[in-house]
Amino acid sequence: MSKLNESQQSLDFIPFSVPALGQEEKDAVLRVMDSGWLTTAKEALAFEQEFAHFVSDHQDENEIKALAVNSATSGLQLAYHACGVGDNSLIDGTGHSGKHYSTPGKILTTPYTFVSTATAACHLGGGVVYADVEADGYNIDPVQVERRLAQDKDIRAVVPVHIAGLPCNMEEICAIAAKYGVPVVEDAAHSFPSKTKNGFAGTLGDIGVYSFYATKTITTAEGGMVCTKNPEYHKFMSTMRMHGIDRPVWNRYTSEKASWEYDVVAPGYKFNLPDVLAAMGRVQLQKADLLFQQRRAIAQQYNKAFADCDFLQLPPDGDGNAWHLYILRVVPEKLRLTRNEFTQKLQEAGLGISMHFIPHFRLSYLRQTFGLDAADYPNAQKRFETSFSLPFWPGMSQEMVERVIDTVITLGRNYYGN
Numbered sequence: 001m002s003k004l005n006e007s008q009q010s011l012d013f014i015p016f017s018v019p020a021l022g023q024e025e026k027d028a029v030l031r032v033m034d035s036g037w038l039t040t041a042k043e044a045l046a047f048e049q050e051f052a053h054f055v056s057d058h059q060d061e062n063e064i065k066a067l068a069v070n071s072a073t074s075g076l077q078l079a080y081h082a083c084g085v086g087d088n089s090l091i092d093g094t095g096h097s098g099k100h101y102s103t104p105g106k107i108l109t110t111p112y113t114f115v116s117t118a119t120a121a122c123h124l125g126g127g128v129v130y131a132d133v134e135a136d137g138y139n140i141d142p143v144q145v146e147r148r149l150a151q152d153k154d155i156r157a158v159v160p161v162h163i164a165g166l167p168c169n170m171e172e173i174c175a176i177a178a179k180y181g182v183p184v185v186e187d188a189a190h191s192f193p194s195k196t197k198n199g200f201a202g203t204l205g206d207i208g209v210y211s212f213y214a215t216k217t218i219t220t221a222e223g224g225m226v227c228t229k230n231p232e233y234h235k236f237m238s239t240m241r242m243h244g245i246d247r248p249v250w251n252r253y254t255s256e257k258a259s260w261e262y263d264v265v266a267p268g269y270k271f272n273l274p275d276v277l278a279a280m281g282r283v284q285l286q287k288a289d290l291l292f293q294q295r296r297a298i299a300q301q302y303n304k305a306f307a308d309c310d311f312l313q314l315p316p317d318g319d320g321n322a323w324h325l326y327i328l329r330v331v332p333e334k335l336r337l338t339r340n341e342f343t344q345k346l347q348e349a350g351l352g353i354s355m356h357f358i359p360h361f362r363l364s365y366l367r368q369t370f371g372l373d374a375a376d377y378p379n380a381q382k383r384f385e386t387s388f389s390l391p392f393w394p395g396m397s398q399e400m401v402e403r404v405i406d407t408v409i410t411l412g413r414n415y416y417g418n
Contacts, residue, residue, distance in 0.1 A: 016389070019219050025283045039276075043278040044275055067234070072116070072224035079209055079228075085126035106128060107129070108131060108152075110380070111380045112384070128366070129155055131148050132379045133377075139163055142176060158173060159187055161190075163325075165194055165321055166321045167319065186205045189210065192210050192216070194320040206230055209227075217292065218288050218291065239268060244265055244268030311412045312329065315327045323392075327389050334417070342411065346407060
């Protein structure tokens with residue numbers, strides 16, 4: 001399903017990620033283009049309904065409501081705002097919970113995530129509090145979550161991030177958050193379709209936000225989805241997504257019955273997903289299970305090949321792993337190379353690698369704004385110093401997979417020992 005250009009088809013360079021797109025996606029996009037209607041309308045509505053149905057496993061599918069947005073970043077901003085971060089002087093017509101605060105509030109999240117998990121709160125005028133990741137993984141530590149909640153009464157949302165597609169310990173996190181009366185917003189950008197024993201990641205907290213960026217497990221090029229079972233949150237986010245307008249007005253140019261009249265009840269945003277992208281998403285959603293099986297098969301090959309390499313540490317695994325990324329760790333005491341030197345040589349050998357993630361305490365804006373110190377997050381610092389992500393995408397040929405494996409193992413053996 002992945003289409004590569006001629007330079008990519010050779011093994012001179014193996015890309016880090018290639019979107020798994022085929023003729024079906026092209027046909028869907030062209031169908032919308034030929035219809036004469038490009039922006040948000042029937043396709044986006046159908047995508048929302050189909051996505052809600054998909055993630056409604058183990059639950060009443062009528063409870064989960066989905067909102068298609070132009071990015072997961074936008075979705076996070078809507079979710080944070082719904083939870084009380086930022087300006088809470090909005091009038092009741094938005095469907096807001098009615099809680100009003102004297103301060104903009106804060107979110108509690110992990111420093112080991114992409115920058116937008118935090119900056120979405122900054123755009124609202126809110127703050128960010130951080131909890132370190134678990135000692136043996138990349139996800140936020142529930143013990144640290146409770147410690148921060150006990151210390152700071154101004155936290156309005158707990159934001160676990162399911163790194164690389166492996167769900168956080170949601171049972172414990174949700175129980176802790178409920179104890180303090182704080183909602184949970186899942187940053188589920190990596191975790192579709194992460195099916196756990198309790199349901200899909202992104203539906204386990206109060207609000208879940210998914211990403212359909214070009215490198216994600218399904219893609220609309222740019223886009224995302226917000227899911228919630230809370231009708232107040234849904235009404236608020238639905239209104240705020242489209243300029244604060246008090247009713248759906250997408251069909252006002254085409255329906256003979258649609259009225260041009262509407263009201264603006266709050267200073268909303270322009271966060272909607274256009275039909276031309278939603279059409280691609282609907283096709284990708286139909287392929288989601290197949291794409292997951294292909295990623296898991298590659299992960300199993302990688303795991304088997306690297307299991308006996310004591311200079312590498314395999315990615316954590318567990319219930320509901322969507323295998324969005326394949327993150328390896330070097331074991332520094334076993335090699336004569338640092339992580340940076342190791343990955344530089346991988347790139348020179350033609351592998352498109354990446355880093356997930358640069359922790360927030362190393363990013364100047366967040367470090368300075370929130371007074372962050374790496375010493376306060378030792379586990380995240382260790383993950384950053386040793387981790388890197390390999391090429392990993394559905395459609396990789398067996399020859400590509402084997403070349404990645406051989407390149408990593410050969411490099412490790414050539415620089416083994418101190």
